Amino acid sequence: MTSCATPLRLTRKQYEARVPQLREDLVQLQVKLKQSPFKILLIIAGYEGAGRGEVINTLSGWLDPRGVETFAFQEPTDEERERPFMWRFWRSLPTSGRIGIYAGSWYTEALREESFSHKTTTEISRELERIQHFEKLLADNGTLVIKVWLHLSKTAQRHRLHTLESDPSTAWRVTPEHWYHFRNYDRIARTARRILKETDRPGATWTVIDAEHERTRNAAVAKLILTSFNAHLRRQKTVSRAIDKRAAARSLQPVGLQRLQALPLDQTLTPLEYEMKREKWLGRLNQAVRAAHAAHRSVVFVFEGWDAAGKGGAIRRLTSAIDARHYRVIPVAKPTDEEKAHHYLWRFWRNVPRAGMVSIYDRSWYGRVLVERLEGFATTKEWQRAYAEINDFENQLTDHGIIVVKFWLHIGKDEQLRRFKERENTPYKRHKINDEDWRNRRKWSGYEVSVGDMLALTDQPYAPWHLIPANDKRHARLLILKTAAKQIETSLGAG
Amino acid sequence: MTSCATPLRLTRKQYEARVPQLREDLVQLQVKLKQSPFKILLIIAGYEGAGRGEVINTLSGWLDPRGVETFAFQEPTDEERERPFMWRFWRSLPTSGRIGIYAGSWYTEALREESFSHKTTTEISRELERIQHFEKLLADNGTLVIKVWLHLSKTAQRHRLHTLESDPSTAWRVTPEHWYHFRNYDRIARTARRILKETDRPGATWTVIDAEHERTRNAAVAKLILTSFNAHLRRQKTVSRAIDKRAAARSLQPVGLQRLQALPLDQTLTPLEYEMKREKWLGRLNQAVRAAHAAHRSVVFVFEGWDAAGKGGAIRRLTSAIDARHYRVIPVAKPTDEEKAHHYLWRFWRNVPRAGMVSIYDRSWYGRVLVERLEGFATTKEWQRAYAEINDFENQLTDHGIIVVKFWLHIGKDEQLRRFKERENTPYKRHKINDEDWRNRRKWSGYEVSVGDMLALTDQPYAPWHLIPANDKRHARLLILKTAAKQIETSLGAG
Numbered sequence: 001m002t003s004c005a006t007p008l009r010l011t012r013k014q015y016e017a018r019v020p021q022l023r024e025d026l027v028q029l030q031v032k033l034k035q036s037p038f039k040i041l042l043i044i045a046g047y048e049g050a051g052r053g054e055v056i057n058t059l060s061g062w063l064d065p066r067g068v069e070t071f072a073f074q075e076p077t078d079e080e081r082e083r084p085f086m087w088r089f090w091r092s093l094p095t096s097g098r099i100g101i102y103a104g105s106w107y108t109e110a111l112r113e114e115s116f117s118h119k120t121t122t123e124i125s126r127e128l129e130r131i132q133h134f135e136k137l138l139a140d141n142g143t144l145v146i147k148v149w150l151h152l153s154k155t156a157q158r159h160r161l162h163t164l165e166s167d168p169s170t171a172w173r174v175t176p177e178h179w180y181h182f183r184n185y186d187r188i189a190r191t192a193r194r195i196l197k198e199t200d201r202p203g204a205t206w207t208v209i210d211a212e213h214e215r216t217r218n219a220a221v222a223k224l225i226l227t228s229f230n231a232h233l234r235r236q237k238t239v240s241r242a243i244d245k246r247a248a249a250r251s252l253q254p255v256g257l258q259r260l261q262a263l264p265l266d267q268t269l270t271p272l273e274y275e276m277k278r279e280k281w282l283g284r285l286n287q288a289v290r291a292a293h294a295a296h297r298s299v300v301f302v303f304e305g306w307d308a309a310g311k312g313g314a315i316r317r318l319t320s321a322i323d324a325r326h327y328r329v330i331p332v333a334k335p336t337d338e339e340k341a342h343h344y345l346w347r348f349w350r351n352v353p354r355a356g357m358v359s360i361y362d363r364s365w366y367g368r369v370l371v372e373r374l375e376g377f378a379t380t381k382e383w384q385r386a387y388a389e390i391n392d393f394e395n396q397l398t399d400h401g402i403i404v405v406k407f408w409l410h411i412g413k414d415e416q417l418r419r420f421k422e423r424e425n426t427p428y429k430r431h432k433i434n435d436e437d438w439r440n441r442r443k444w445s446g447y448e449v450s451v452g453d454m455l456a457l458t459d460q461p462y463a464p465w466h467l468i469p470a471n472d473k474r475h476a477r478l479l480i481l482k483t484a485a486k487q488i489e490t491s492l493g494a495g
Numbered sequence: 496m497t498s499c500a501t502p503l504r505l506t507r508k509q510y511e512a513r514v515p516q517l518r519e520d521l522v523q524l525q526v527k528l529k530q531s532p533f534k535i536l537l538i539i540a541g542y543e544g545a546g547r548g549e550v551i552n553t554l555s556g557w558l559d560p561r562g563v564e565t566f567a568f569q570e571p572t573d574e575e576r577e578r579p580f581m582w583r584f585w586r587s588l589p590t591s592g593r594i595g596i597y598a599g600s601w602y603t604e605a606l607r608e609e610s611f612s613h614k615t616t617t618e619i620s621r622e623l624e625r626i627q628h629f630e631k632l633l634a635d636n637g638t639l640v641i642k643v644w645l646h647l648s649k650t651a652q653r654h655r656l657h658t659l660e661s662d663p664s665t666a667w668r669v670t671p672e673h674w675y676h677f678r679n680y681d682r683i684a685r686t687a688r689r690i691l692k693e694t695d696r697p698g699a700t701w702t703v704i705d706a707e708h709e710r711t712r713n714a715a716v717a718k719l720i721l722t723s724f725n726a727h728l729r730r731q732k733t734v735s736r737a738i739d740k741r742a743a744a745r746s747l748q749p750v751g752l753q754r755l756q757a758l759p760l761d762q763t764l765t766p767l768e769y770e771m772k773r774e775k776w777l778g779r780l781n782q783a784v785r786a787a788h789a790a791h792r793s794v795v796f797v798f799e800g801w802d803a804a805g806k807g808g809a810i811r812r813l814t815s816a817i818d819a820r821h822y823r824v825i826p827v828a829k830p831t832d833e834e835k836a837h838h839y840l841w842r843f844w845r846n847v848p849r850a851g852m853v854s855i856y857d858r859s860w861y862g863r864v865l866v867e868r869l870e871g872f873a874t875t876k877e878w879q880r881a882y883a884e885i886n887d888f889e890n891q892l893t894d895h896g897i898i899v900v901k902f903w904l905h906i907g908k909d910e911q912l913r914r915f916k917e918r919e920n921t922p923y924k925r926h927k928i929n930d931e932d933w934r935n936r937r938k939w940s941g942y943e944v945s946v947g948d949m950l951a952l953t954d955q956p957y958a959p960w961h962l963i964p965a966n967d968k969r970h971a972r973l974l975i976l977k978t979a980a981k982q983i984e985t986s987l988g989a990g
Contacts, residue, residue: 024923031926053818060819065810066857072820079572103820315560323548324555325567325598338831362561428519431526 001200002207008216015215022222023062029229030067034097038142038236041093042225043102045111046150047188048181049160049174050211055150056103058218059225069094073104082296082355084400085109086134090349095341106131110195128198133392139203140385141343142239144232147204148221149196150211154185160212243376248383249446256459257452265412265471274474278317281481285321288488289358293326296355298402299488302364304454305409306447307437308419309470310477311362314409317477318360318484327358332367344368344378344386345393352397365390366458370450374443387457394463403491404463405484408451409470413444496695497702503711510710517717518557524724525562528592533637533731535594537720540602541645542683543676544655544669545706550645551598553713554720564589568599577791577850579895580604581629585844590836601626605690623693628887634698635880636838637734639727642699643716644691645706649680655707738871743878744941751954752947760907760966769969773812776976780816783983784853788821791850793897794983797859799949800904801942802932803914804965805972806857809904812972813855813979822853827862839863839873839881840888847892860885861953865945869938882952889958898986899958900979903946904965908939 010018033040042059044052056070071092080088086106094100110127119127135145152160161178164170181188200206207224211217251257269277292299301318303311319327330351339347345365353359368386372378378386394404411419420441423433440447459465466483470476505513528535537554539547551565566587575583581601589595605622614622634640647655656673659665676683695701702719706712746752764772787794796813798806814822825846834842840860848854863881867873873881889899906914915936918928935942954960961978965971 028923053820056819061811061815064807065814065822065824065855066807066826069823070819077572077574079574101819312559312561316556319560320556324551324565324596325548327560328564329560331561336831336833338833360560428523 001196001205009213010215010219012215015219018219019062022219022226025226026059026062026222027064029226030064030099032233033099033229034067036233036236037096038144038232039094039096040099040144040146040225040229041102041138042099043105043107043145043147044150044221045105045107045148046211047152047157047185047192048178049157049164050150050152051160051214051217052103052150054214055148055211055218055221056101059101059221062222063099067097068099068101070101070103071105073108079354083352084396084402086130086396087349087352089134090346093342093346095338097341106134107195107199111191125198128195130392130396131199132201132204135199135204136201137343137345137389137392140381142236143343144228145204146225146228147199147206148224149192149206149208150217151208152211154182156212157182157185240381241379242381244380245376247380248373248376249449251449252384252453253456254452256454256456257449259455260408260410260448260452260467263410263467263469265410265415265469267469267475268472269474269478271474274478277478278481281478281485282317282321285318285481285485285488288485288492289322289326291492292358292403292488293356295492296401297492298353298355299358300353300397300402300404301358301360301484302366302404302406303360303362303409304364304366304370304407305468305470306411306416307440308416308423308433309409309411310473311409313473314407314468314470314477314480315360315362318480321481322358326356327360328353329360329362332361332363344372345389348393353402365393366454369454369458370447371440373450374446387453390458391460394458394460398462403488405487406463406465407468407480407483408455408465409468409476411470413441415471416441496691496700504708505710505714507710510714513714514557517714517721520721521554521557521717522559524721525559525594527728528594528724529562530592531728531731532591533639533727534589534591535639535641535720535724536588536597536633537594538597538600538602538640538642539645539716540600540606540643541706542647542652542680542687543673544652544659545645545647546655546709546712547598547645549709550643550706550713550716551596554596554716557717558594562592563594563596565596565598566600568603574849578847579891579897581625581891582844582847584629585841588837588841590833592836601629602690602694606686620693623690625887625891626694627696627699630694630699631696632838632840632884632887635876637731639723640699641720641723642694642701643719644687644701644703645712646703647706649677651707652677652680735876736874737876739875740871742875743868743871744944746944747879747948748951749947751949751951752944754950755903755905755943755947755962758905758962758964760905760910760964762964762970763967764969764973766969769973772973773976776973776980777812777816780813780976780980780983783980783987784817784821786987787853787898787983788851790987791896792987793848793850794853795848795892795897795899796853796855796979797861797899797901798855798857798904799859799861799865799902800963800965801906801911802935803911803918803928804904804906805968806904808968809902809963809965809972809975810855810857813975816976817853821851822855823848824855824857827856827858839867840884843888848897860888861949864949864953865942866935868945869941882948885953886955889953889955893957898983900982901958901960902963902975902978903950903960904963904971906965908936910966911936 044055046052060068060070073088076088089106092100110124110131139145161174161182165174196206196208209217209220209224289299301315303315305311315329319329335344335347348365351359368378368390369383373383397404420433420437423429455465455467464487466480466487468476468479468483539550541547555563555565568583571583584601587595605619605626630640656669656677660669691701691703704712704715704719784794796810798810800806810824814824830839830842843860846854863873863885864878868878892899915928915932918924950960950962959982961975961982963971963974963978
């Protein structure tokens with residue numbers, strides 16, 4: 001946390017002499033930013049009466065408004081309440097090359113809650129951890145996060161509120177809440193100090209700016225943006241974009257690979273056995289999903305597996321148990337250009353289902369640690385930190401009551417070859433196979449290592465991996481129905 | 496409106512023999528569709544008890560769920576209620592290559608309302624017109640719209656409700672509402688006939704399917720999709736993709752061009768005059784926007800004008816009067832690939848502001864009838880029908896209480912040349928000018944014709960065009976503040 005050494009107060013004359021250059025520099029910053037692969041988030045927090053609104057309006061007047069968006073978060077809408085807390089912030093993130101100014105932010109709640117509510121210390125720590133994690137994720141992705149705390153001494157706060165109240169044109173801005181804040185200055189200051197301290201992390205540091213003097217304060221914030229941007233540009237040049245193919249091929253946690261390779265693939269089911277048991281489990285699953293819907297609990301299914309492992313067929317059997325109005329299958333292909341201008345998890349955040357709805361992912365965010373790792377689409381650092389990012393993402397979903405059911409459909413290498421050939425020889429299946437499938441197949445052992453690491457590093461009690469032996473389609477499909485029904489039933493029972 | 500000649504009832508055996516082929520054909524249809532530049536919307540409407548849910552679930556089981564999404568519309572969310580009625584349908588539209596199945600749709604409300612509410616005949620006609628217009632717009636854009644009305648005679652409805660009720664496993668599906676519907680069968684039938692008749696238009700015809708016999712009904716709907724798709728593919732080949740450059744250069748409504756050319760460009764304002772009046776109008780505008788915010792009325796500003804006409808500068812002066820938390824500037828550049836997979840208005844629908852917020856468009860949907868017309872990015876038919884589409888779009892906004900303020904910033908050809916040269920000679924302005932600007936300049940007279948047509952054909956009482964002489968920047972900026980404040984004041988007064 002850096003405190004700006006309180007600079008000499010700017011006289012009106014000094015200020016007016018300095019502003020044109022600041023504005024010019026800010027607009028030039030925006031020109032450079034527009035061509036850069038990252039965004040700027042500017043969080044303006046601080047004491048009541050410290051002039052957050054004025055700082056933001058002044059800055060907005062200086063910047064080219066076409067590249068800036070200002071966010072204030074009022075009461076969450078009902079669509080927001082149906083999703084995890086961070087959803088509203090994810091959906092509001094600007095794309096690369098733009099500036100987001102946060103009048104309210106993920107801190108608003110924390111600041112308010114710790115002061116006024118009865119949350120336990122653990123809950124608060126958890127909330128602050130979540131914030132830390134969110135900012136780390138953004139910073140790791142290249143986002144420049146600038147956090148400003150507008151400081152006002154107790155005397156200055158009183159003085160400011162009195163000044164505002166005494167002028168009829170500004171008196172309306174002082175509410176009883178302001179005076180409440182003033183009376184509780186010491187307690188709020190303690191809270192603020194704690195929050196600032198715990199969330200002051202590399203890549204997302206706080207800068208405390210003395211807000212007593214308006215002109216000096218405005219110039220200091222502008223200056224901070226300029227220096228942070230230049231430092232960020234320099235830092236970005238040193239960030240490793242290295243892709244270490246050997247590291248990609250090396251297992252991080254061999255226990256996962258062992259688990260994968262130990263999976264027996266010889267279980268089969270006769271058509272008759274399948275017929276007999278299918279109806280039962282379709283019914284159980286149907287009831288479980290209906291119960292989840294009634295309880296406003298969403299379900300997210302993740303289907304991962306080898307090419308030709310039967311994901312599509314399994315999804316069809318699964319959906320046949322669910323009312324068509326309640327599910328959505330999301331096939332994950334190449335990201336759109338809008339999605340590319342965001343963190344890789346953004347496209348999944350934007351698709352978090354409404355309460356009571358079912359999302360079924362045909363491939364998923366795990367692409368980051370599978371194909372992107374193997375093909376070098378992600379840098380070594382990127383895919384290595386993705387395990388923690390994914391765990392946190394799923395943790396946020398499940399914390400919100402969403403049930404996350406993950407399947408890895410496993411087939412043997414021989415079986416895959418048989419299916420590839422069958423596809424090539426069947427006219428209406430030919431579209432399902434292409435050169436890429438054959439290329440991936442040649443990297444089988446590399447993928448095996450990646451799958452193993454994924455299983456070892458993202459198998460969490462709140463979102464466990466289910467390994468499905470899928471050499472026999474009937475066996476796989478039934479096991480999926482059964483596993484899905486059971487996990488949903490258990491989650492509802494526990495809920 | 497076509498009624499399927501009631502086919503012979505399918506026996507279970509016939510049905511089971513036919514289904515595998517239907518499924519295969521449907522999946523093959525999806526493979527073709529995926530590579531096609533259009534989408535399919537399938538609307539399933541009909542009498543209570545006619546089995547809309549069952550038809551949809553059956554179809555969903557037959558189709559590859561990865562290319563389908565089913566929509567049911569419950570109570571609008573608060574985010575939806577803050578926008579025009581059609582917003583929720585626009586936001587749910589699938590992208591090209593996909594199928595959207597509508598369990599509920601834009602008809603649900605119409606069907607319910609006309610039956611049960613006290614809307615006037617005019618209101619209903621207006622609603623149906625809006626629906627017609629929406630479907631026409633989609634169909635014109637290549638969307639295949641299939642509308643199915645599941646018909647059930649009064650006797651069949653009674654029989655069906657009794658059957659459902661007598662089976663404990665389905666009895667829960669019959670609600671008092673169903674019986675209410677049954678008792679009012681004749682009235683509801685009249686309403687339905689009227690709605691079907693009025694919304695049965697080329698490109699969006701209704702097909703009535705007898706729903707009495709389930710198997711026959713399911714097979715008929717599947718068959719309808721297949722035949723409609725094939726007919727659509729054939730029809731798409733004959734759609735004119737012609738770009739008639741001479742038509743693009745010819746004025747449709749010369750009165751607009753005359754209005755443009757008659758605009759005096761010699762008004763100026765001294766710095767002193769500007770200073771004196773600016774504060775007054777900034778204040779008026781600030782108050783007007785605050786009043787609009789308090790009344791939950793949104794404002795949409797559209798800035799169009801010649802390159803270098805001063806849109807950016809004017810927007811900055813405008814935004815300086817508005818709280819940064821309440822506006823958003825939306826620069827309109829090339830559409831993203833996701834936006835390209837939709838109707839050109841989709842990107843604007845998705846950005847319709849929440850209640851009380853201000854959106855400022857730096858260029859807008861008018862690109863369709865300006866640059867896209869001139870450069871041949873839109874076919875002749877496309878830009879020619881865009882005037883009506885845009886009028887309807889703005890009409891929906893204003894009907895919802897949104898205030899639409901449109902500016903054309905006009906400068907002379909000489910003045911533009913002077914500004915281009917100045918930009919080229921000023922280091923920090925150089926990024927604002929490129930080859931494209933010079934290319935556009937060479938097409939000045941073509942653009943003049945397009946602008947004239949735009950002014951003539953989209954100047955509506957509910958969303959008038961304001962022509963701003965902008966050779967003198969001060970004069971232009973003040974006039975914009977003044978015009979904006981006045982239009983908002985008038986709209987609020989009238990509201």
